[in-house]
Amino acid sequence: MSQDREHPDFEVLSDLLDGYLSKDDAEVVSEHLSVCMTCAETYRSLQGLVSSASALPKSVLPPEDIWSELRKSLEERKEVVLPTSRRVADRESRSIHARRPSGRMVAVLAAAAVILIVLSSGITALVLRNGTREMAGSGATLTPAQAPSIVLPAGFRQTENEFNRTIEELQQAVDTQRGQLSPETIRTVDRSLAVVDSAIAEARAALLADPNNQMLVDLLSASYQRKLDLLRRTSELGSRT
Amino acid sequence: MTAVPPANGSPEREDDARLIERARSGDVDAFEHVYRREVGRVYALCLRMTADAPRAREVTQSVFIRAWDRLGSFRGDSQLSSWLHRIAVNEVLVEARTDRRRRARVVLADDRSDEQTGAQLDAPIEVGITLPEDTETRIDLERAISALPAGARTVFVLHDIEGYRHEEISRMTGSAEGTLRAQLHRARKLLMEALSR
Numbered sequence: 001m002s003q004d005r006e007h008p009d010f011e012v013l014s015d016l017l018d019g020y021l022s023k024d025d026a027e028v029v030s031e032h033l034s035v036c037m038t039c040a041e042t043y044r045s046l047q048g049l050v051s052s053a054s055a056l057p058k059s060v061l062p063p064e065d066i067w068s069e070l071r072k073s074l075e076e077r078k079e080v081v082l083p084t085s086r087r088v089a090d091r092e093s094r095s096i097h098a099r100r101p102s103g104r105m106v107a108v109l110a111a112a113a114v115i116l117i118v119l120s121s122g123i124t125a126l127v128l129r130n131g132t133r134e135m136a137g138s139g140a141t142l143t144p145a146q147a148p149s150i151v152l153p154a155g156f157r158q159t160e161n162e163f164n165r166t167i168e169e170l171q172q173a174v175d176t177q178r179g180q181l182s183p184e185t186i187r188t189v190d191r192s193l194a195v196v197d198s199a200i201a202e203a204r205a206a207l208l209a210d211p212n213n214q215m216l217v218d219l220l221s222a223s224y225q226r227k228l229d230l231l232r233r234t235s236e237l238g239s240r241t
Numbered sequence: 242m243t244a245v246p247p248a249n250g251s252p253e254r255e256d257d258a259r260l261i262e263r264a265r266s267g268d269v270d271a272f273e274h275v276y277r278r279e280v281g282r283v284y285a286l287c288l289r290m291t292a293d294a295p296r297a298r299e300v301t302q303s304v305f306i307r308a309w310d311r312l313g314s315f316r317g318d319s320q321l322s323s324w325l326h327r328i329a330v331n332e333v334l335v336e337a338r339t340d341r342r343r344r345a346r347v348v349l350a351d352d353r354s355d356e357q358t359g360a361q362l363d364a365p366i367e368v369g370i371t372l373p374e375d376t377e378t379r380i381d382l383e384r385a386i387s388a389l390p391a392g393a394r395t396v397f398v399l400h401d402i403e404g405y406r407h408e409e410i411s412r413m414t415g416s417a418e419g420t421l422r423a424q425l426h427r428a429r430k431l432l433m434e435a436l437s438r
């Protein structure tokens with residue numbers, strides 16, 4: 001980059017503003033800006049834009065109050081909120097059994113598992129019927145591990161990667177908290193995860209066979225989301241105990 | 242983040258602790274205090290990242306529902322507003338992933354109406370905020386931001402408005418820092434072009 005003769009790219013000016021250029025490069029570009037009115041003007045405009053953006057209001061109120069609607073939803077969800085957290089001293093004095101999730105919470109997880117089983121085996125089977133038939137006809141027996149991801153719709157590949165990254169992080173968090181959960185809770189969670197994994201595998205295989213089917217994209221997204229929710233809830237449960 | 246968390250033991254932190262303690266026990270009134278105090282910041286982020294007022298409203302609700310569900314995981318070692326902000330960013334990103342068709346429609350909409358974005362940006366703002374130059378300029382900038390492609394808009398909002406570093410955005414979005422820098426350059430370039438017209 002010979003700044004005496006060539007104008008620096010916009011990206012270079014942007015990097016200069018953010019402090020990403022090396023000291024030497026920053027000096028060269030700054031020197032250029034001191035003699036080139038055009039680039040200096042561009043740089044000033046860029047500084048103005050970034051300055052204006054950082055000064056935008058950080059708070060904008062919603063057009064109408066959404067609290068009453070929200071309150072209703074929260075009241076309905078009270079069922080799954082655990083009792084008030086205790087002081088640390090109280091926690092220390094409690095027995096290991098007292099720190100485990102309540103029977104009610106385990107019941108909630110168990111109910112979630114049942115719902116997942118019903119939803120996954122029923123709805124998934126219904127929605128995937130066509131896709132499975134097509135696969136059977138073509139002799140394809142793809143599993144997530146074997147399936148080439150290149151066959152998935154381009155837009156969904158990125159989405160799936162993002163889901164998997166988040167799931168991996170949550171899974172690690174849950175794995176580290178396993179010791180804090182009761183065996184019954186762990187069994188329920190594992191059972192639920194197995195059901196969701198099965199639903200993901202089925203939806204993914206069907207999508208590979210029918211990549212333009214938006215319903216399958218939605219179903220697969222929803223299955224990933226269910227897994228995320230389950231892991232999140234389990235992680236929260238672990239952190240509360 | 243732009244905001245610097247208060248030191249441990251500050252009055253604000255103690256207030257947060259009391260509110261959270263009450264909310265954890267199912268006290269919705271306590272949670273309403275949290276909501277009233279933070280909704281503007283959460284909604285602003287959702288509105289800018291989605292560029293769609295109805296969606297921003299929905300996501301804002303989801304953020305507070307998620308926060309309610311996750312009250313047990315708030316340990317008080319970060320500021321409550323920062324914790325909520327992280328949830329908001331995550332909710333917007335997850336919502337965008339699971340509804341790509343709708344996002345595409347928003348991004349491609351050239352004829353976005355005032356009802357959807359511009360007019361909403363005239364909404365009441367936090368007391369004490371200094372507007373950049375004048376309200377008209379601010380609204381022009383907000384409109385130009387809302388017309389950015391989704392990826393570039395996300396990075397611009399998080400980096401240049403909210404003050405996150407590329408490293409933090411990379412952790413939130415799963416994108417490489419180099420990709421984020423390229424998106425930011427693109428956003429800035431497009432905005433300068435749009436504002437110079």
